[in-house]
Amino acid sequence: MFKIDRFKKAALIFGLDRAIIYTAAARIVQALGGVVTILFVARYLSEVEQGFYYTFGSIVAIQIFFELGLNGIITQYVAHEASHLQWNNDLLDGESKYRSRLASLLHFSVKWYLWFAFLLFLTLITVGFFFFTRYGPGSGLVYWQAPWLLLAVATGISLLVSPLMAFIEGLGRVREIARIRLLQQVVVLGIVWAGLLFGGKLFASGIGNLAGTILLVGIILFGKYRRVLLNIWRETIIEKVHYRREIFPYQWKIALSWISGYFIFQLFNPVIFATEGAVVAGQMGMTLAVLNGILSLSLAWITTKVPLFSGLIARKEYAKLDGIFNSTLKQSAFINFAALAFLGMIIFLLKHNDLEIGGRNIGNRFLDYFPLACMMIPIFLNQFVAAWATYLRCHKQEPFLINSLVGGILCSLSTVLLGRYFGVTGVTVGYCMISLSMFPWSYKIYREKKAEWHAAAPSRISKNTIRGVS
Numbered sequence: 001m002f003k004i005d006r007f008k009k010a011a012l013i014f015g016l017d018r019a020i021i022y023t024a025a026a027r028i029v030q031a032l033g034g035v036v037t038i039l040f041v042a043r044y045l046s047e048v049e050q051g052f053y054y055t056f057g058s059i060v061a062i063q064i065f066f067e068l069g070l071n072g073i074i075t076q077y078v079a080h081e082a083s084h085l086q087w088n089n090d091l092l093d094g095e096s097k098y099r100s101r102l103a104s105l106l107h108f109s110v111k112w113y114l115w116f117a118f119l120l121f122l123t124l125i126t127v128g129f130f131f132f133t134r135y136g137p138g139s140g141l142v143y144w145q146a147p148w149l150l151l152a153v154a155t156g157i158s159l160l161v162s163p164l165m166a167f168i169e170g171l172g173r174v175r176e177i178a179r180i181r182l183l184q185q186v187v188v189l190g191i192v193w194a195g196l197l198f199g200g201k202l203f204a205s206g207i208g209n210l211a212g213t214i215l216l217v218g219i220i221l222f223g224k225y226r227r228v229l230l231n232i233w234r235e236t237i238i239e240k241v242h243y244r245r246e247i248f249p250y251q252w253k254i255a256l257s258w259i260s261g262y263f264i265f266q267l268f269n270p271v272i273f274a275t276e277g278a279v280v281a282g283q284m285g286m287t288l289a290v291l292n293g294i295l296s297l298s299l300a301w302i303t304t305k306v307p308l309f310s311g312l313i314a315r316k317e318y319a320k321l322d323g324i325f326n327s328t329l330k331q332s333a334f335i336n337f338a339a340l341a342f343l344g345m346i347i348f349l350l351k352h353n354d355l356e357i358g359g360r361n362i363g364n365r366f367l368d369y370f371p372l373a374c375m376m377i378p379i380f381l382n383q384f385v386a387a388w389a390t391y392l393r394c395h396k397q398e399p400f401l402i403n404s405l406v407g408g409i410l411c412s413l414s415t416v417l418l419g420r421y422f423g424v425t426g427v428t429v430g431y432c433m434i435s436l437s438m439f440p441w442s443y444k445i446y447r448e449k450k451a452e453w454h455a456a457a458p459s460r461i462s463k464n465t466i467r468g469v470s
Contacts, residue, residue, distance in 0.1 A: 029182060033189035038286055040196040042365050050365065051278025052132070052144050052202060054285020058269035059128055060155050064261065066116040066123075067159060069254035071166040072306070073247060074109055076394055078102060078170025079310035081241075090228050092171075097239050103232050104240030108247075109163035121156035128152065135274045142278075143202070150206030158213045165216065168225055174304050180219055188212040253398035257389075260408025267412060268427055271419045280424055287367045290343060291379050295386075298336035301328050302387045309394040318454045329387050336383040340376050347372065367424065374428035378435035385439065388446035399449045403441055410434045 041050050081101050085094035092099060128148045136142065169177045188208040195204025220226060241247065268288065273281035305328060312321040349355075351363030366372065389400045411434055418426030 029185045029189065033185065037189065037192060037196075038289070038365065039362065040193050041286070042362050044196040044199075045201060047279040047282055047365075049142055049201060049278075050282035050286070051273055051280075052136070052142055053205065053282070054289065055132075055269045055273045055278070055281055056128075056148065056151060056202070056205060057285065057289075058266045059131065060124065060151060061266040062123065062127065063120050063155060063159055064259060064266075066120040067162070068259075069251060069257065070109070070112065071162055072393065073251055073254060074105065074163055074166040075170040075306055076310045076396065077105055077241060077247070078167055079172070079307040080314045080396070081105070082171050082307075083311035083314045087172075090224055091231055096236075099232070099235050100237050100239045101241050103235035104237050106167060106229065106232050107237070108241070108243060109167060113160050113163045117156045117160035120159055121152055124152035124155060125149065131270065136278075147202035147206055150203060151209065154206050154210035154213055157217075158209065161213055161216050161220070164220055164225075164229065168228070170307055170310075171228070172307050173225075174307055178304065180216065184212045184215055187215055250396055250398060253401040254393070257398060257400055257404035260404040264408055264411040264431075267415050268431075271415050272424055272427065275419050276423050283365060283367050284424060284427075286365050287372060287375060291340075291375055294336060294339040294343065295379050295382060297339060298332045298383055299386055301332035301335065302390050306390065306394060309391065313394055322450075325387075325391055329384070332387065333380075333383055336380055340380060344372070344376065367428070371424055371428035374432040377432050381435050381439050385442045388442060392446065392449055395453055397449070397453070399445050400442070403438065403445060407434065407438055410438075 041053060045053060081098045082092065084098045085092045085102075087093075092102070125148075129145070132144055132148065136144065165177055165180075188211065191211045192204045192208035194200075195207050200207065220229070269281050269285050272284050305324065309321060309325065312318070312324075347363065347366050348369075350366070351369075353363075355362050367375065392399055411431055414430030414434060415427050418430045422429075
């Protein structure tokens with residue numbers, strides 16, 4: 001009993017619930033799995049192949065241009081409509097108006113992603129073959145063509161499935177989706193490791209991603225969510241969410257912000273690949289993989305609360321909203337800082353002791369200390385900026401548009417120009433300075449918009465529980 005009480009107390013201090021535990025577990029598996037993957041990559045791929053491996057991921061990230069932030073919007077809009085409905089044995093009961101609007105959201109999501117998944121596949125094939133043919137090493141040194149084709153197929157199918165997962169999450173099934181994501185992460189990592197171990201080399205990433213996507217498809221088609229989605233799909237649409245009037249005025253701002261994010265985070269590897277070669281790009285890629293894993297882990301405390309935040313906003317329960325958000329932000333910031341400190345210690349030990357696996361130095365696969373520190377500082381700051389942006393976006397608004405565009409433009413110019421003349425040091429220093437200078441602006445947006453929107457719609461205190469959120 002004493003141990004159980006201590007666990008409950010710790011869970012209360014760190015803001016843990018089942019949704020966060022599953023999501024955090026998935027992120028921890030991703031982070032620890034990323035470390036193990038690093039060992040496999042270092043052992044079974046050459047330094048040049050490592051550069052291809054991580055640059056694959058940076059180019060695949062152009063799916064941002066096709067998703068256009070719609071996954072997050074789907075979750076928020078579904079949560080707003082579902083907050084007026086009640087669950088009854090996997091069926092939603094309540095006013096037909098809200099059931100109808102949910103059905104229209106589902107129809108719209110499926111049609112949108114069907115077209116854009118196909119367009120993404122064609123774009124990846126074209127861009128990938130052009131880039132690696134032009135900037136890759138000599139012919140025959142690395143076999144990347146078929147692995148790239150496989151990864152493009154897996155990415156296209158994954159984009160097609162993603163709105164269904166976002167929709168289910170918006171219905172309040174955060175815990176269940178987090179559990180599925182955890183299972184998917186384990187399967188993907190296991191297959192990637194097996195692929196590298198048995199000589200699959202660059203094929204490993206595509207095979208792993210395809211297997212993970214097939215797993216999601218199977219769960220949706222043969223699990224309980226098939227019934228939930230079919231019932232919503234078959235709902236008679238008497239009132240719908242109008243894309244042009246309701247979603248587009250919000251989405252285009254989100255889309256530009258997400259696209260700016262691509263130029264901030266995903267431009268590093270391709271630029272370094274083109275200017276300094278595959279080896280240094282591999283160091284940047286491996287470092288970014290771990291840092292992004294840390295940010296993804298700590299943001300789990302925030303992202304799992306999106307349906308909750310959206311429901312509270314829909315009911316104008318702002319006092320409760322701010323109380324939950326403030327405590328959650330403190331908890332997530334602590335996790336972020338602790339993880340970054342631990343990473344710095346591990347990399348120091350690897351480099352200081354010249355740890356080798358299969359005759360290959362592991363520490364040398366990461367960035368040197370100074371550029372590493374220049375990447376860590378923005379990761380910590382981004383924890384706060386991403387949390388503030390999530391909070392405000394749950395209001396169906398995007399006040400960070402100009403901020404994101406300016407950041408994207410500055411980081412793009414900095415990465416290209418400083419990367420060309422000063423290499424990886426110039427890229428990382430430029431990114432760090434831009435992040436530091438823009439942080440106060442981000443906080444100002446958060447404070448002002450929160451005060452403005454909540455003053456325009458006075459808070460309402462309610463004793464109702466949050467339905468469907470676990």
